[in-house]
Amino acid sequence: MRNLRSLFLALLLSPALLGAAPATTLRVEQAYSYATPAPGITAGGFLTIVNPGAADRLLGAESPAVGRVEIHEMSMAGGVMRMRALTEGLAVPAQGQLRLAPGGYHLMLIEPKQALSLGAKLPLVLRFEKAGRVEVELEVRSRDADAHSHAGH
Ligand SMILES: [Cu+2]
Incomplete structure (x- = not known):
C-alpha cells in the first residue's frame, strides 16, 4: 500500500499532469557583444x-558565426589584466x-567569420550540464555607448 501511495503522490506532483512547465528552467538575460571593424577579431561575449x-x-558554448567559443576569466594581478580559459566551465x-x-x-x-x-x-548555443543546450542571441552593441565598458579586449 505504501508504494502505491508514493506512486500516486509522484503522479500528482508530476509537472506534465499539472499542465505547466516547472518554474525551474534557467533563462539568459542581457546577452551582448561589442561591434568589431573586421572579421577574425576576437570579441567578448557577455550575459547573465x-x-x-x-x-x-x-x-x-558554440556559435555558427565564430570559429570557437571559450569561457574566460579576467582578473587583475599586480596591476596587470590577465585572462585565462576555464576548461572546466563555470558553476551556476x-x-x-x-x-x-x-x-x-x-x-x-574567437575568429568571428564576419x-x-x-x-x-549573434546566434549562440550554451551547453549546460543539466539544462542541456540553451539557444540565445547576443546583441551587438557599441563599445563607446557602454559606460561600463572595459578596454580589456
Ligand atoms: Cu577572454
Whole structure:
C-alpha cells in the first residue's frame, strides 16, 4: 500500500499532469557583444544566467558565426589584466545568477567569420550540464555607448 501511495503522490506532483512547465528552467538575460571593424577579431561575449532551479554548470558554448567559443576569466594581478580559459566551465548557483560581464567572467568569441556589426544578433548555443543546450542571441552593441565598458579586449 505504501508504494502505491508514493506512486500516486509522484503522479500528482508530476509537472506534465499539472499542465505547466516547472518554474525551474534557467533563462539568459542581457546577452551582448561589442561591434568589431573586421572579421577574425576576437570579441567578448557577455550575459547573465538566471537560475531559479537546482545548481547547474555552464560547460561551454558554440556559435555558427565564430570559429570557437571559450569561457574566460579576467582578473587583475599586480596591476596587470590577465585572462585565462576555464576548461572546466563555470558553476551556476541554485536559485541564483551567474553573470558574465566585462572585467570578470566572459565568453571569448574567437575568429568571428564576419565583422560583428552594430545591431546584429549573434546566434549562440550554451551547453549546460543539466539544462542541456540553451539557444540565445547576443546583441551587438557599441563599445563607446557602454559606460561600463572595459578596454580589456
Ligand atoms: Cu577572454
